[in-house]
Amino acid sequence: MTAPKKTFFDFALLKRVFRYAAPYKQKFYISVMLAILLAIITPVRPMLVQLTVNEYIANEMAGMLVRITLIQIGLILVETVMRFFFSYITAVLGQSVVKDMRIATYKKIMHLNLSQFDKTPIGTLTTRTINDIESINDIFSDGLVPIIADLLSIACVLTYMFISDWQLTLIALIPFPIMIIGTYYFKESINRSFHKVRNAVAALNAFVQEHLSGMAVVQAFAAEDREMEKFKKINRDHRDANIKAIFAYSVFFPLVEIILALSIGLIVWWTSKEALQLQESQQGTVISFILCMNLLFRPLRMIADKFNVLQMGIIASERVFKVLDNPDFTPESPADAYKPALVKGKIEFDKVVFEYTPGVPVLKEVSFSVNPGETIAIVGRTGSGKTTIISLLNRLYHIQQGCIKIDGVDIEQYDLDTLRKNVGVVLQDVFLFSGSVMDNITLRNPEITKEKVEQAAKLIEMHDFIMRLPGGYDYHVMERGATLSLGQRQLLSFIRAMLYNPSILILDEATSSVDTESEQLIQHAIDTLIKGRTSIVIAHRLSTIRKAHKILVLDKGEVKEMGTHEELMRLNGHYAKLHEMQFETTEE
Ligand SMILES: Nc1ncnc2c1ncn2[C@@H]1O[C@H](COP(=O)(O)OP(=O)(O)OP(=O)(O)O)[C@@H](O)[C@H]1O
Ligand SMILES: [Mg+2]
Known part of the structure; x- marks a missing residue:
């Protein structure tokens, strides 16, 4: 058996994993108890065989033979039942820990600051919550606890052997160094292969996930063949890594059989060498030793595997803990956070500086204010920072300098839930979850009844549109x-925003051109939505822009101009140019 490497046996990590098992202490203790009991009864059967041969057969005690046979059968039954409970309880323990850890991890991910999602590929976070945590389960069901059980039973068998004949035991153990070296190489080899297999699986996952999402692009550009080649390559790597692992098994397992045979051969050779002076009592010992060798090799053969499982579990736990320890998350708002009963809706940006990537400012000292009930339109070229401005208002990101105030209070001081309930958003690209239209509008908030949804939909004249979808509000969105x-x-997300009846509305108009009928619907919905609320509208429609009380012209993160449509046209600066480029050719 190999001695675990220092780096591999990270006790601190293991201890932390076990802290998650604390609520299931009882199960853990029961499994350890079972492991001890199983270990103790392992050498009993060879012991009984020894007794039978040496005493009962030698002395021709037929009655005792029947009794011993019954005891042996009973032992096997007891052992089987205990083994069943042992596997069952360790599996339940592992799964319970997995359930708790998965909830903790997902909860953490839900509260991570959005900037973390810009930095971490989604696939990685998926792997953390699904695969890595599953490996942690194996620490309990296939790793540590079973290793403890195996080591204990090996110790018990060896003790029995040494007590009954230490010389013969030493002889039988002569081939063991080969076993140790073999196990070591086997462990290293499958470890390397499994590492490669895991990487290949991750690559396969990432490739398939991305290409299924982007299938329209692949097909539209007739790139199927090229992409297929790439897929085949990744698939080949996966196969090769697996074959290496299989090769290691195919060499190791027969090797163990050979060593076992060698040990048994040595036992037989040694006793037959002494056969001339062989006492009768040694016949039983020989037979029981042969049984013992089997009992030793069975767990030894698997122990390298189990150590790997344990190692993988520990590595996985390290990755999961990294997510859990990520300091970049939104903490729960303190109890004394600002929770106004009513938000009037005055918005002030004061010299706001913001950067997604350190050193690359996206907003440079942006200042503006909107009075309650007024609408401000933000216009600017693509990439000028319009969406960024509105992401800051409900604290999706944190600013580096300056100050954002609502009703004169810094938004950092607001209770986050209160803030976000009062700031309704309609995003540029609306994300819908798979589920019914209803679920997508309410986001499964049980407080929002169907009546309320319909009422909101009717207010912005969306009810008929939804009723035209097959199934109406139950229409299943993919x-x-x-x-x-x-x-x-975007129309659906208007209803979403309308339902919350927020004091402040943020609207990032979709850029796509829509048909006249939808255009009218959208126009009407927007008019209803912004009426009586403070609104920030990132506008692409001239009509929306014209209706705004104020227009803010953004260019490369800087406010270039501010004023009404007429004022800005008269200025004949940025806005006039933008207006000319965007609208003159297409509208009116
Ligand atoms: N999550 C992000 N991480 C890093 N940089 C970002 C991120 N989102 C946007 N940016 C960068 O910030 C700048 C402003 O982006 P923003 O989305 O605010 O532009 P926009 O004015 O809304 O453009 P559009 O009219 O195309 O919607 C761009 O240069 C963009 O590359
Ligand atoms: Mg945008």
Whole structure:
């Protein structure tokens, strides 16, 4: 058996994993108790065989033979039942820990600051919550606890052997160094292969996930063949890594058989060498030793495997803990956070500086203010920072300098829930979850009844549109809203915003051009939505822009101009140019 490497046996990590088992202490203790009991009864059967041969057969005690046979059968039954409970309880223990850890991890991920999602690929976070945590289960069901059980039973068998004949035991153990070396190489080899297999699986997952999402692009550009080649390559790597692991098994397991045979051969050789002076009592010992060798090799053969499982579990736990320890998350708002009963809706940006990536400012000292009930339109070229401005208002990101105030209070001081309930958003690209239209509007908030949804929908004249969908409010939206058009998706999110009746409305108009009928729907919905609320509208429609009380012209993160449509046209600066480029050719 190999001695575990220092780096591999990270006790601190293991201890932390076990802290998750604390609520299931009882199960853990029961499994350890079972492990001890199982270990103790392991050498009993060879012991009984020894007794039978040496005493009862030698002295021709037929009655005792029947009794011993019954005891042996009873032992096997007891052992089987205990083994069943042992596997069952360790598996339940592992699964319970997995359940708790998964909830903790997902909860953590839900509260991570959005900037973390810009930095971490989604696939990685998926792997953390699904695969890595599953490996932690194995620490309990296939790793540590079973290793403890195996080591204990090996110790018990060896003790029995040494007590009954230490010389013969030493002889039988002569081939063991080969076993140790073999196990070591085997462990290293499958470890390397499994590492490669895991990487290959991750690559396969990432490739398939990305390409299924982007299938439209692949097909539209007839890139199927090229992408297929790439897929084949990754698939080959996966196969090769697996074959290496299988090769290691195919060499190791027969090797163990050979060593076992060698040991048994040595036992037989040694006793037959002494056969001339062989006492009768040694016949039983020989037979029981042969049984013992089997009992020793069975767990030894698997122990390298189990150590790997344990190692993988520990590595996985390290990755999961990294997510859990991520300091970049939104903490729960303190109890004394600002929770106004009513938000009037005055918004002030004061010299706000913001950067997604350190050193690359996206907003440079942006200042503006909006009075309650007024609408400000933000216009600017693509990438000028419009969406960024509105992401800051409900604290999706944190600013580096300056100050954002609502009703004169810094938004950092607001209770986050209160803030977000009062700031309604309609995003540029609306994300829909797979589920019914209803679920997507309410986001499964049970406080929002169907009546309320319909009422809101009627207010912005969306009810008929939804009723025209097959199934109406029960229409099943596919993942990412793929079965709805961009405009339709945005219309749904209007209802979402309307329902919360927020004091402040943020609207990032979809850029796509829609048909006249939808255009009218959207126009009407927007008018209703912004009426009586403070609104920040990132506008692409001239009509929306014109209705705004104020227009803010953004260019490369800087406020260039501010004023009404007429004022800015008269200025004949940025806005006039933008207006000319965007609208003159297409509208009116
Ligand atoms: N999550 C992000 N991480 C890093 N950089 C980002 C991120 N989101 C946007 N940016 C960068 O910030 C700048 C402003 O982006 P923003 O989305 O605010 O532009 P926009 O004015 O809304 O453009 P559009 O009219 O195309 O919607 C861009 O240069 C963009 O590359
Ligand atoms: Mg944008």
